[in-house]
Amino acid sequence: MKTAPPRMTMTLGAVIAASFLLIAALGKTDVATVIGGFIPARFSGLIVVGGLPVWLTPLSSALLHANALHLGFNLLMLGYCGREDEVALGAPGVIVLFVIGAYAASAAQYIAGPHSTMPVIGASGAISAFVGAYSILYGQRKPSRFSPAAARWLHILWLAAAWVAVQLLLGFASATQGIAIAAAAHIGGFIAGLLLARPLLRWRYRKA
Template sequence: MKTTSPKMTVTLGALTVVSYLAVSTLHMGDLAAMVGGFIPARLSGAMVTGALPLVLTPLSATLLHAGLLHLGFNLLMLFYCGREDEVALGRAGVLSLFIGGAYAAALAQYVVGPHSMTPMIGASGAISALVGAYAILYGQRLPSRFSPEVARWLHVAWLAAAWIAVQLLLGIASRTEGVAIAAAAHIGGFIAGLLLARPMLRWHYRKA
């Protein structure tokens, strides 16, 4: 069966790469993190001179990465899960998941550190929503003594644990002073993907 090309997934990946190259070439990583990163304390009233409007920073943060390892792994998961989600949910669905995941990630990071001045950067939270949706949409029914529904949620739990564990390792490997690669954000994004996948699938095929 012929499917449309994952144009939205490719577009998101291309924007991420272009942003990383521009920031790296200009050696503006630290400044970009303060200007475009999500800083939880701003929701608690803290002021940051020259920063983008707070409401935009969960999105601008997705375009900033701490290094090639951080960028490369995020792109790998974006293309692996995003293209499959796009087959099921369409371009608007993937974009909505990405944006919803970005804001859910920022909210989760705020909950665990409401007074933190450390900027959160990276697309991991937004991509976590794509991973969560992928787990729901394409969860394998494991051949076991468990019921199909239990097997599906075991698959989801395994994927969530693996994703978070790898992100923690990447956070350690890519640690940059003053920049957070945040586990809470990944969990928030993943949960958003789990919750949004089926409603968005029904919405996408509402006229079928």
């Protein structure tokens, strides 16, 4: 059966790409990073920076990218996982994943370093929620001796543990090379996707 095109996923990708291209064309990447980036220390009240309201920066930071490579990798992951998530969850589900994923990613980054003054930018935290949802919706579970509910939660915990381990390794490896990767944001977004996938699926087909 032919499925509808993933219009919401494509729209999100287009908005993210257009934001990067416009800011880069104006030569305002550094300024936009300070104005719209997520800065944990702003939430802690340690610094005052002019820019967007602090509560909005988890979303605005997802529209900012350091360079074309940063943007391209995130769009690749969004396109791969997002289109399949949209088939299962519909356009509203995609929006919920992106928004809650962005806030969950920022919350995790804040918990990891509430005093950090380094702006966090990029859609990878929000897109990690798409990866988490994809893992739940399309991943194959091995037969289990536990009840379906227990097996489902064990599966979620296993995926979360594996993702945390990968992100911590990436964070350590990147730090040794002087590259900053928001590993905590990736973890927060991924866990949000794991937890949201089934409820969003049930919500979409609640009247079926």
